[in-house]
Amino acid sequence: MKTAREVLDVPALRKDFPILSQKVYGKRLVYLDNAATSQKPRPVIEAMERFYTQDCSNIHRGVHALSERATRAYEDARIKVQQFVNAPEAREIIFVRGTTEGINLVAGSFGREHVGAGDEILISEMEHHSNIVPWQILCEEKGARLRVAPINDRGELLMEEYEKLLGPRTRIVAVAHVSNALGTVNPVREIVALAHSRNIPVLIDGAQAVPHRKVDVQDLDCDFFTFSGHKMFGPTGVGVLYGKAQHLEKMPPYQGGGDMISSVTFEKTTYNKIPYKFEAGTPYIAGGYGLAAAIDYLDAIGMEAIGEYEHGLLEYATRAVSGIPGLEIIGTAKEKAGVLSFTLDGIHPHDIGTILDQEGIAIRTGHHCAQPLMDRFGIPATARASLAFYNTKEEIDQLVLGLRKVIEVFG
Amino acid sequence: MPDLRELYQEVILDHQKRPRNFRRLEEANRAAEGYNPLCGDRVNVYLDVQDGVVRNVGFQGSGCAISTASASMMTESVKGKTEAEAKALFERFHDLVTGKSAPGAAAPGLGKLTVFSGVRDYPVRVKCATLAWHTLRAALEGNDKEPVATE
Known part of the structure; x- marks a missing residue:
């Protein structure tokens, strides 16, 4: 079986996206808000x-x-x-x-x-x-x-x-x-x-x-x-x-x-x-x-390769955040694409978003323009990390570290 | 780079975990509902106003740490104030969190509320800090027909 890394040459692809190499608050940008909008490669x-x-x-x-x-x-x-x-x-x-x-x-x-x-x-x-x-x-x-x-x-x-x-x-x-x-x-x-x-x-x-x-x-x-x-x-x-x-x-x-x-x-x-x-x-x-x-x-690149790579990355991310105490994933369908929505016990998604932002990690927090869905789950909002093919396991690891920091602030 | 501890000060975290006056006031004669469509935060503010003085105040709702702590500390600061004093306090608080006034300059009368001065470095969070206050003002003005929105 091929590992996710072999499907795409992500480090090379990332170089096509000028915006991804920047630092935010002195930290390397980790852009995990792709479901809101994706970044643009140089050819575009x-x-x-x-x-x-x-x-x-x-x-x-x-x-x-x-x-x-x-x-x-x-x-x-x-x-x-x-x-x-x-x-x-x-x-x-x-x-x-x-x-x-x-x-x-x-x-x-x-x-x-x-x-x-x-x-x-x-x-x-x-x-x-x-x-x-x-x-x-x-x-x-x-x-x-x-x-x-x-x-x-x-x-x-x-x-x-x-x-x-x-x-x-x-x-x-x-x-x-x-x-x-x-x-x-x-x-x-x-x-x-x-x-x-x-x-x-x-x-x-x-x-x-x-x-x-x-x-x-x-x-x-x-x-x-x-x-x-x-x-x-x-x-x-x-x-x-x-x-x-x-x-x-x-x-x-x-x-x-x-x-x-x-x-x-x-x-x-x-x-x-x-x-x-x-x-x-x-x-x-x-x-x-x-x-x-x-x-x-x-x-x-090929949509099949993108799909395969992202599938592996989403599985990695799901496993990685599952060990965080108080974290609940919202949306655990058998077939999923690109989105990891979650809540942290006792911490509002908006606060999660602000603290992650300070770590250079961009996620979306709120109702995601789906208020009836939030009502269905009995929550006001979620924090959402959403993936693109240019995201990496290292970035997921950064997210996990960021979430541990959130818990530390509110601990 | 703004320091996170400036935003999430101990007092704020304490009020978030144990919000004061977090209840529906049975004797309330004024109330209003506030809503932040951006993040889905909701707050209900209940007032017992006698002879132009806020005798008692309570709130309920759900929101982030900043909005919950702000509502909680607001209830403590306006209790016993006249309607005019409460509204004036909102003006000064608003200037503090939007950075219109330096923390020191706005401090007279703001008391503990100055812990929210860190919000000025996070413009998207100003609405969290002011939601309860907007709702308080609506309740004082008897504007309870529809929810107050920060947008």
Whole structure:
């Protein structure tokens, strides 16, 4: 069996991330907040610089060289995304600001068309606020009902209950691929199959999945899949919504404006074809450059290798913190990715975060935009260390030392 | 680099472990709820105000060491104060934790509360230190319609 260390040359990869070599309060930075946002490798930063130093122009309408270059690069980025998630066609890839906008787009367009009074939308207890609130807004507008699938104490969906909640009035299923607060990997393929057997479309929030594992939207057979660039080593402000063309073509526009039209008169506007129908206004072009570079970077390493390495690192981290007195891991699902959420007996996560920060260790503390999930576990917050492929066992050891210091301060 | 012991002083840790006046006041005639959406901290402040004087005060809630200790020490410092004195004390406390006043300059009247001066080196923790005080002010002003948020 290969050890985690042999899967990736992490010391070499770390050199690609300029930010990781810095010191914080005189201590070497240990960045364990990757589920909030990931760091950017030099090729991503350089690609965005290339747009601003060489190609800066508006796309899709310029007749000059700069605009032609930028348009080609932006559309190439779309093709890279298509290949990255194995979508059948590039026109099924819509650029959005991030996962949140992707979900809002589907709720506001597809949802408005398909959800009526008395209908139901099914989500789960472990959803991020961004996969709760857009559906709540839709339910309020339409007089529909939000149903919530329960989880067990390990943080796994109760699939028997889940299936029971797929009823004759269920119009949409929305579920996280990987939980941001617990790290649970949900059986999304099974969920899609269950929903489709009842003709219910499925949206998958893939924000926490794409940085850690190979995603194949055709294999999942989901109707919508959305994710953010910045959690997969690309820039903030750019994300992706994949949707099956059969849905996208029938959906009304989400925003009106330039680029999303074919022709406009004051009497009638004809909308552009997909994906442009959903891309009103000048997009974040540099973001497209950066996202394409991030995909190239991940492809060169290989998502399988990343997944394998992180799996080993998460196991190491889980074992390492398990010996700390009073520490309880929140989220112990059989299948997990990237996230170690925990509480320390009698010490508030916020205090843990402040003390670790002084040691140069960056983690997230709080409710992780999943307040209903915190209520489910009867806790106000957790401390969360979240991993990326550039993290090391040595950094986990630093975390453990930091946590022992926390206990010392509060001892 | 700020020293952690400046932030987590012994007095603060003591109040965190054994918060004073940690109870719902049965005789309360004013109350308010405070909430910090950033970290999920919640606090309820209960007051018994007679003739403009805070006769008794209690609190309940859950939060970090800074917010719990701050609420606890606040209840001790405002008991027996007039409404105006209590509000003025919040102003001085606020200046202390936000670094608007030097610890020495703000000290008159702040008493033990000066242990929170370390908070000024941790801007993200100011809301923890002031949550209970914001809630106290809301209770004094009879603003109990909806929770006070620090955001």
